[in-house]
Amino acid sequence: MEDKIPVTQPFLPPREEYESFLADIWDRNWLTNNGPLVQELEGKLMNYLGVEELSLVSNGTIALQIAMKALDLQGEIITTPFSYVATTSSIVWENYTPVFVDIDPNTFNLDPQKIEEAITPQTSAIIATHVYGNPCDIESIQAIADRHGLKVIYDAAHCFGTKYKGQSIFNFGDISTCSFHATKLFHTVEGGAIVTDNPDLRQKINLMRNFGHDGLNNFTGVGINGKNSELHAAMGLVNLRYIDSVLAQRKELSKFYDHYLKDVDVSKPSIQSHAEYNFSYYPVLFNSEEQLTKVQARLTKANIQTRRYFYPLLSDLDYVDGKNATPVANRISKQILCLPFYHELSEKTIGKICKIIKSV
Numbered sequence: 589m590e591d592k593i594p595v596t597q598p599f600l601p602p603r604e605e606y607e608s609f610l611a612d613i614w615d616r617n618w619l620t621n622n623g624p625l626v627q628e629l630e631g632k633l634m635n636y637l638g639v640e641e642l643s644l645v646s647n648g649t650i651a652l653q654i655a656m657k658a659l660d661l662q663g664e665i666i667t668t669p670f671s672y673v674a675t676t677s678s679i680v681w682e683n684y685t686p687v688f689v690d691i692d693p694n695t696f697n698l699d700p701q702k703i704e705e706a707i708t709p710q711t712s713a714i715i716a717t718h719v720y721g722n723p724c725d726i727e728s729i730q731a732i733a734d735r736h737g738l739k740v741i742y743d744a745a746h747c748f749g750t751k752y753k754g755q756s757i758f759n760f761g762d763i764s765t766c767s768f769h770a771t772k773l774f775h776t777v778e779g780g781a782i783v784t785d786n787p788d789l790r791q792k793i794n795l796m797r798n799f800g801h802d803g804l805n806n807f808t809g810v811g812i813n814g815k816n817s818e819l820h821a822a823m824g825l826v827n828l829r830y831i832d833s834v835l836a837q838r839k840e841l842s843k844f845y846d847h848y849l850k851d852v853d854v855s856k857p858s859i860q861s862h863a864e865y866n867f868s869y870y871p872v873l874f875n876s877e878e879q880l881t882k883v884q885a886r887l888t889k890a891n892i893q894t895r896r897y898f899y900p901l902l903s904d905l906d907y908v909d910g911k912n913a914t915p916v917a918n919r920i921s922k923q924i925l926c927l928p929f930y931h932e933l934s935e936k937t938i939g940k941i942c943k944i945i946k947s948v
């Protein structure tokens with residue numbers, strides 16, 4: 589039996605490095621509630637990424653929920669059907685109505701040309717995902733938002749390390765959210781972040797993530813529990829030491845895939861110009877769903893795991909409206925397959941995967 593090749597695998601740093609943080613945590617006996625390691629990680633992330641204000645939270649989904657509340661959104665939110673379920677479920681969970689707009693066939697991101705026809709008097713915001721870490725058409729989206737007085741939130745869960753015009757992609761929109769889940773490129777096991785350049789907004793976010801606690805016996809506004817712990821922050825602090833090598837390694841692996849797939853009839857999303865891409869996934873677009881399922885079946889037989897990501901389309905969820913309203917996204921979600929992609933993957937394995945794809 590050949591070894592199983594997973595579609596993704598969390599990065600794990602040397603265990604001793606993580607353990608050295610545990611001694612201090614035990615000494616302090618301070619496990620959560622905005623502890624010193626949480627604060628240290630926030631500082632290091634702001635510095636590493638070059639962003640103004642960053643709040644660590646317990647995951648990328650609560651990051652989205654807090655972002656919507658912090659911006660006082662109302663009514664309808666324009667969003668993409670081609671993303672992970674949390675982008676839509678968080679909107680519905682907070683009692684807003686998602687309005688789905690189609691995606692660009694080349695970048696797979698929200699198509700700005702289709703946003704304006706979806707705006708109504710009830711629209712309060714645009715929530716767009718930088719799909720696979722590839723920046724949206726930021727300028728066009730911002731121009732539309734400015735024209736109509738809308739807020740912009742970017743679900744930047746895939747974007748750690750991505751830059752646009754020389755700066756972190758998290759610096760665009762009113763708020764960017766990120767996920768630090770174990771399967772993401774940078775992780776704290778579970779975790780996430782809310783990024784803004786507005787210090788007042790960050791203060792509001794920090795109150796919201798901590799029940800609205802303003803001192804011990806005073807509460808300012810309705811809050812939730814979105815805090816993260818010292819143990820999670822310690823994982824982030826160790827992983828941050830390796831992030832540059834993780835990013836460089838993924839770029840190399842991506843080149844191997846490009847090389848071995850060069851005469852195979854599949855395409856990839858086109859990366860936005862002026863972007864420095866983080867290579868967070870390796871998605872390939874087949875010409876038909878039939879071709880995709882054939883390839884996937886052959887890979888599965890060889891114990892190679894792949895993932896139809898994103899499939900199904902979020903507008904097909906049974907708790908939303910908008911089915912069949914986005915033909916481009918509909919087609920792409922049926923033809924897209926993410927291939928195995930993680931730090932420990934070898935060139936040899938990539939060669940083997942591509943040989944099977946070619947043979948089909």
Ligand SMILES: *Cc1c(COP(=O)(O)O)cnc(C)c1O
Nearest residue numbers: 647648649672674745767768769
């Ligand atoms: C992972 C992910 C999320 C959710 O993040 P969690 O930390 O798992 O809650 C949201 N949006 C996108 C696009 C994601 O990939």
